[in-house]
Amino acid sequence: MTRTVLIVIDMMNTYEHEDADALAPSVQAALPAMQDLLKRARNASVPVIYVNDNFGQWRSHHGELVQAALAGRHPELVHPVKPDEDSLFIVKARHSIFYETPLAYLLSQLEAQHLVLCGQATEQCVLYSALDAHIRHYDVTVVPEAVAHIDHELAHAALRMMETNMTVAIRPLGNVTFDDPP
Template sequence: MPGPGQSDGSALVVIDMINTYDHEDAELLLPSAERAVPVLAELISRARAADAPVIYANDNFGLWRSHHGELVDTALSRPHAGLVEPLRPDGDSLFVVKTRHSIFYDTPMAYLLWELGVGTVVLTGQVTEQCVLYSALDAHIRHLDVTVPTDAVASIHPHLEAAALEMMERNMGARIVRAKEVDFRGTR
């Protein structure tokens, strides 16, 4: 992996998948999340096997005292723990607690990616038309390459997901691919 400031590496970013699914619109999100979880679990496994950083960027459930272990434990104690367990962070996973939609807003994400030598972020998780979209824009303006595997993201509104993916591709130069096309051994 390149050293600090060298941007040759790629990282898998898992957005808001440590989730209790007890929020507004959760019932609309659940079918899409159920489809994405097995694909995302495989992608996480592939990233780990390739020694690519796996970074979880997650909301804090409004519990400002929360740390990642508490967030994971809370999500695993809820009825939809089956969507969280396959994606559980391991001991090498990195974790950034986010405050708003973008993984970059008021977080150390940009510095972390620079420190890791990451030039390409593979954005996965939920919700495509919100947090993934805003994170892609913020990655783009930070001169990071963006890849979004369409089968490893989940949405509330499919028509907005389609529009968001098109915007990421057209306006941000994002690579919109299937998860099987993501190669962590090298970058583009």
């Protein structure tokens, strides 16, 4: 049996950056699918790992990041998907969820083999994270309805690249289950 984890990328966001106005509508559209994935993963006792940018605040821990995001410009985009008390949380400084983070070690401790990715932004952090997962031999699924983008065309190209070049399963929300292998 393949051990699956759900990874939520960069959803604790203050939306106080140059791409925020382009990103926010896509996040709003992706929220219902993200909430559905979170609910189903938690109901199936699948580990949920939030991997989030630290916004250059090297003193920040996850509680500070969540509070900053809830106090930011769009708390309505943060509150529905904020971590619960059982969620795991890793802080990152660059685009990939793996780059200089303890994620690989955590995944080995969880005996994870299959990663379901959701979050933002498809053409940046999701793409780079999927590539890094692929080169580490993880099975990866991306749910297109549960990832947000800044640029629609680049996001579409990123999903195609993930599927074609990285063997990422691009699966509609209705086709993702947490009780079956990928």
